[in-house]
Amino acid sequence: MISPDLFGADFRKSSFSGGNNDCVEVATNLPGLVAVRDSKDPSGPALTFTPEVWRDFLAGVRDGDF
Numbered sequence: 001m002i003s004p005d006l007f008g009a010d011f012r013k014s015s016f017s018g019g020n021n022d023c024v025e026v027a028t029n030l031p032g033l034v035a036v037r038d039s040k041d042p043s044g045p046a047l048t049f050t051p052e053v054w055r056d057f058l059a060g061v062r063d064g065d066f
Contacts, residue, residue: 006046009035028054 009027017023017039025042027035034054037046049057060066 005033005048006030006035009046011035011037011042013039 006027008030010029011025011027013023013025023039025037025039027046028051032050034049034051035046036049038044
């Protein structure tokens with residue numbers, strides 16, 4: 001069951017994920033919230049972040065911090 005906070009979330013896979021189904025999906029269409037889930041378990045739990053924290057995380061990935 002999807003959390004009520006995630007109702008209407010439009011999850012998408014990264015264009016870098018390839019075809020192996022071992023990837024995460026991200027929803028950025030919710031006001032004030034970014035949700036991330038495992039593509040193999042779409043009805044399972046999702047992690048949520050503020051847009052600012054998500055942008056900082058992505059910047060760290062691009063900069064090679066992780």
